[in-house]
Amino acid sequence: MTAPVLSEIPVGPVAVPPQVGALAGDDLITPVWRNQLGGLTFRxxxxxxxxxxxxxxxxxxxxxxxxxxxxxxxxxxxxSWTPVPRVLDSGEDEAGQWLVTAALEASSAVVPRWQARPETAARAIGAGLRALHDALPVAECPFTWSAEERVARAEARFAAGEGPEAWAAEHQHLTAAEARARLADVPDLTGPVVCHGDACAPNTLLAEDGSWAAHVDLGRLGVADPWADLAVATWSTEWNYGPGYDHLVYEAYGVEPDPERIAWYRLLWDLS
Structure with a gap:
């Protein structure tokens, strides 16, 4: 399976936006991440x-x-409930927006150290996701990430003419009509949790001993089905470590795989 091109550790020179340079002052600037939309993260x-x-x-x-x-x-x-970076500053100008957070004493699950120990990383991803889902209170969460909202976004992309050529290889055998029909059959909610919203491997941070430490990139956090996170977290282990580690995520989370929900939420992720 070809992994969707979502984000990557920058290779080669990276142009530092003027606002980032101004925020850095005399600090050493190191580019650490680039997303598909041109967004950059610097340490x-x-x-x-x-x-x-x-x-x-x-x-x-x-x-x-x-x-x-x-x-x-x-x-x-x-x-208030789970380890995440502390927000220090944010702002915007005509060129873009920025968000400044305090560094945590932990490293991404996809740095070379953990890519060399994929079993450790996969278990930490599962344990961290379970800790997040258990800690965040659904009744107090003002944010949503529901399947219905996301299906509506997928429909907007269909209306704009997007088709299988833009999808992951796993779904390119489907026609647009077949994909829409599958998305229309929304699975029953298994029990709402506050989902991360982008539970891919890079967004789990590990402590020195390989245990889960924190999460980053919570821009889509909201109430949803836990399989919305689990399906993507396990899928991302294939992109980052290769096949054969998803079962460790499920084991650490404490759940048996649900193939139908996994397939549906992966399709939704890909198309929305």
């Missing part, structure tokens, strides 16, 4: 090299159509 390290006051700046160009204020609000809300 800022103070000259003393202690790392004690390191920060991350997420920058999104106006052309991306993303609103980082949504993520800032979700981070601030979730921080």
């Amino acid at each position: 800022l390290d103070p000259p003393d090299t202690s790392g004690a006051h390191a920060r991350f700046v997420k920058w999104s160009p106006t052309s991306a159509g993303l609103d980082l204020r949504h993520e800032a609000g979700r981070l601030a809300w979730a921080a």
Whole structure:
């Protein structure tokens, strides 16, 4: 299966947006992530090299159509119950938006250290997702990420003419009509949780001992079916580590795979 091109660790020189440079001051600027829409994330390290006051700046160009204020609000809300980065600053100008957060003493599940230990990373992804779902209170969550809302977004993409050529290889055998018919058959809700919304492997952070430490990139956080997260978290282990590790995510989460919901929520992810 060909992995969807979603985001990557930058390779080669990266142009630093002027606002990021201004925020950095004398700090060392290191590009750490690039998303498909042209958004960039940078690590800022103070000259003393202690790392004690390191920060991350997420920058999104106006052309991306993303609103980082949504993520800032979700981070601030979730921080009362689960480990997430602390928001330090945010803002926008005519070129784009930025979000500044404090660095955590943890590393992404896709840095080389954890790519070399995929079993450890996969278990941490499952354990972390379970901890997140257990900790965040559904009744107090002001955000939603429902299947129905996402199907509506997929319909908008169909209306704009998007077809199988834009989908993951796993779904390219479907016609647009077949895909729409499958999405119209929304599975029953298995029990709402507050979902991460982008539970791909890079957004789980691991501690030094390989245990789950925190989550990042909560811009889509909201109440939904837990399989909306689980289907994508396990799918992303294939993209980042290769096949054969998804069962470790399910085991660490404490659930048996549900093939029908996994397939449906992966299709929804791909098309919405």
